[in-house]
Amino acid sequence: MKTSNDKAVAMHHGRGLVGRVGLGIIALILTLVAPSAMAANIADIEIEQRGMGRTDKDYIKAHLQASVGAEFSASLAAQDVKRLLETGQFTTVNVRVEEGAGGDVKVIFTVQPKWRLAARPEFQGVHRFRQGKVRKLMELEDGDLVDEQAAGVAMRKVIQEYRKKRYPRATGTWTFETVNEARGLVRLVFVFEEGKPSFVNEIEVKGNQTIPNRELRDALKRPWVLNPWYWIVRKKYDLFELGEIESNVKRQYMNQGFMDVQVSVSSDSEEGGRRAVVKVQEGERYQFGDVRLVGNTLYPDEALRNQLTMQPGTLASLDAIENSAERLQLYYGDRGYLNAGARPVLVPDSQTRKVHVTYNIREGELVNIRNIIIRNNTRTKDKVIRRELLVYPGEVYNQTRVQRSERRLSNLGFFETVRVIPEQTSRLAERDLVFDVTEKRTGQFMIGAGFSSVDNLLGFIELSQGNFDLLGWPYFTGGGQKLRLKMQMSSSRADYELNFTEPWFLDRQLSLGFDLYRRERDYTEYDLKRTGSAIRLGRALPFASRITMQYEIEKNEISDISDLNTYYLLDTYDFETHTGTPFQFTSEEDGVKSAVTLTLAQDTRDNPFIPTRGNRFSTSYSVAGGPMGFDYDFYSVGLQTASYVPLWFGHVLSLRTRFDFAEPFGEADEVPLTERFFLGGGRTLRGFKYRDVGPKVIRQVEGSDRYYDRPYGGQSMFMANAEYTIPIIKMLRFGLFYDTGNVWSEQYTVDFNDLASSTGMGLRLDIPGFPIRIDRAWVLEKDDEFTGEDNWVIWIGYDY
Structure with a gap:
């Protein structure tokens, strides 16, 4: 056997539709061929084979609902055909019915097995790509099951890649050659004709008298003039993009009332040129005239007209016409009428400059x-x-x-x-x-190293499964639970975390989760170790909201206190007498925090990692100690907001604010050092040293006019951030930002006249699972003269 197909891409593009139509009429064919079989029992089931290879009849029968002695059903037979096709073992499956003695029937399934590759596919005529890349695109290996459709799908993937590389004339064919007929083994050879690359990098618009070029920028796919990437590299357009540009320009004109507009695009790229011309014949500008509804018998005109988004006398718009058609179709679809539709017919009247619209409604069936x-x-x-x-x-x-x-x-x-x-x-x-x-794959294992301006060199290992099943031996997948194990280490920190979440606890809309963690930090003044666990219970609320209650117990260990000198609170220090309220990091200190936190959040962002639109709001209230017991007695209140505003050309403006307050109660005199607030560094206020914004303690260096200073945190905090991001190329954005905020030692204190602030720019590398942020910041205002600067910020992680 030797088969070839010189029109593979075009021929097999519609193959799936043919298969679906064939399946849809199987029951009808059976009804017409054997009307008496509809009430007959099945006397026998036979399996026939066409083509090469071997067929396991027991395997086929195991996938059938039909069984000997059961009543024959045309719909079940159609489902059996579909089920066999879905095994991926067969190219075609047919069924026929033969009437036997006594009125019973024999059901005969005829199958054609797929062929099996005797070796990896061969490629000829490939020069633009490496053979390894073509194999990766096709995803066909030695031993895979194949047929004409599989070869066509593999071919299309490679042709699409050629088109991405500006080879619009690339074509290909394939040939199957028999290796072993009894075993169904074949050899597959692909032959490509790449053609020449063809593109343009200059587009001129002619005839656009009403809409200027600057308003056609999106339609022409022109990059933003301030995008620095295109100062270096000129954008290239292939023939397929020119077709999209033609459609885009025509739609933009039709959305502004030019219903007769004519748009054509010509280029000289075939002759080696690099220029394209978009010619526009604007025609008349129309307003909406009469809008009629035809074919509606179930619902009156008044009910349907409420779905229309256009009004007579307003500027005609193609978007309004199509949106109204979709809303009419949805009106019927929401009431059970499947296959309903509304086809608009436009009748422009050049004399009155009005376009009359008639919607021909197909109501479908309930x-x-x-x-x-x-x-x-x-x-x-x-x-x-x-x-x-x-x-x-x-x-x-x-x-x-x-x-x-x-x-x-x-x-x-x-x-x-x-x-x-x-x-x-x-x-x-x-x-x-x-x-x-x-x-798709939901598990992930990552191991790597990176660098940040706070931690310097760091390494990490992370294992996560987004579709975990705690009881699903042996693969532990498929239960919809989430599991994450993470370890991250650097010269100044070590983090170990285990997180588990069951999003449907007891098969209800309740999420149950627990966390185990150990976090170690080496600060200049002391070392801090936090070891704890938490249990979470949450419930979804209307309007994209969620309420969560968490109980956490955590042991804090402060050790290796390196500075035993007496400091003074900067807020009370007298630089003439060198006196003030004393403060000492005097002794090693252990404590256990037992806290309950209630959080209410609303999240309408389109993406939790790199959002481009929507909002996020959260507020929390936490109580530690008191009825919860153990060593710390304080409560805290927090509020966070974030808004993402999409602008032109993929630009996004993000605005974030955060307030946090803490206060001791009972016999406690102050909030523990480990629970105070600090600002400064890559994830809070860029341009400032890590944790260096806010209340400080100082001491004078003996025999000198210099001072040592150390942050000791506060009980009130405010922070705000504005960032403007511009996409440059895929997975790379340019950002401009402004940060401001401060920390105050008193409870519930926010002084907007006493804020540190900075501005800057940077790059966002949106590498999945390993995003990198590089910023250069300039300090505009310090909260005090002792606050240090750290102008370069390198951070691994998503935006805060």
Whole structure:
């Protein structure tokens, strides 16, 4: 056997659609061919094979719902065909029914097995890429099952990569050659024709009299003039981007009323040139005229017109027309009418300069959900998926809740793709709602080293599983739980953490988690060790909010106190008499904190790591000691806000504020040193030394006019930050920032006339799992003359 396909990419692009249509009509074919079989029992099931290789008939029968002696069902037969195809073992599966004696039937499944690669695929004509890269793109290895469709998918991946590298004429073919017919072994050879690279880097617009070039910048995909990357490298456009530019410019004009606009793009790149011309014929500018609804029998015009986003006499807009069509379709979909639609027909009147819009409505059919089927969840348990769904068997189909369910599954982070498929059943008014998922890797092991301006050289090891299952022996995955083990060490710190979270405790919307940790810090004045554990219980609330209660018990050990001299509080120090309120790091000190914390948070950000829009608000109240017992008696209150505002060209403005207050109670005279607030450094106020902003103690150096100073923290803190980020290239952003804040020794004290502040710029390297921030800061205002500066900040981690 030797087969080839010279039109692989075009031919196989529609293969999946053909398969779906074929499956959809199997039940109808069976009904027409064997009407009497619908009430007959199955006397026998046969398996036939076409093509090369061997077929395990027992394996096939194990995947069938149909069984000898059972009543034949056309819909179950169709499901059996689909189930066999989903095993990935077969190229085609067909079923037919033969009527036998006594009215019983014989069901015959005919399968064509996929071929198996006898060796790794071969490539010819590849010059632009290394062979290893092509193999990685295709994901085909020795022993893999293949067919024409698999070869076409692999080919398309490579062709898409060629197009990314400005090879728009790249094409390819493939050939299968038989190696062993009995075993179904084949050899696969790909032949590529790369063509020549073709791109332009200069675009000229002609004929745009109403919309100036600066307003067409987004449509033309021109980089922002202040993006420093494009001061060095000129942007290149390939032929496919020129097609997108043509569509973008036309849409922008149509959104501003030019419904007859004509846009064309021509380039000289084929002849080796680097220039493209966008020609615009604007035409007339229209307003909306009459808006009519045709075909609606279930709901009156008044109810449907409330879904329209345009009004007669306003400027015509393609977005408004399409949005109204989507809202009409959603109106029906939310009331159970599947396959509803609204097709707009535009009739421009050049005399009155009005465009009349008619929506031809297809109302579809009212559908109930029969079953909800979870498919291809090879690791994740069914209940983990089902508990995220907002639709249930037996209820009327609701499109909004289906879409929200799809988003909730996607947001879990367990799946590469999530598809919702309403499948036809034997009853016209019922559908099986299938959630088809593709699992992705959720575990991560990281080991590495880095550098920060605070810790200098540091190393870390982290093991995490976002889809953990505590009782899921032997793989411990699929339960939707989260587990993280982390160790991080440097010359001045050592952190060890274990975190576990069950997001659906007792199958309710309650999250239960625990933390075990040990944190060691070597400060200039002393060493601090914190060893503790915490248990958390949280519940989701409406409006993207959450309430969490946590109990924490922690042992604090202060040791290796290096400075036993007497200091004086800077706030009370008299520089003439050299006296003030004395302070000493006098003795090693151990203490146990037992605290309960209540936190209320709301988070509407689009991404928890690198947000571009939305807000985050949280407030917390904590009580340590008192009824909780042990050594420390104090309470604290905190408030944090963050807002992310998307601007033009992917720019984002972020604004953050933070207030924290602590106060002792009972027999305690002060908040413990380990629980005080400090500012300064890469994650708080950039440009200042680590923990150096706020209350200090000082002492004079004997026989000198110089002073030693040490921070000792405060009981009130305020911090604010504004940052403006500009995307440069993928995973690299440029940032401008302004930081301000201070710490005060008194409780509930915020003096906005007494703030330290800094400004600066930097780079954000958004490497997944290992983001790096590099900033250069300039101090604008210090809180006191003893506060030190640290102008360069290198930090590993996401924004605070």
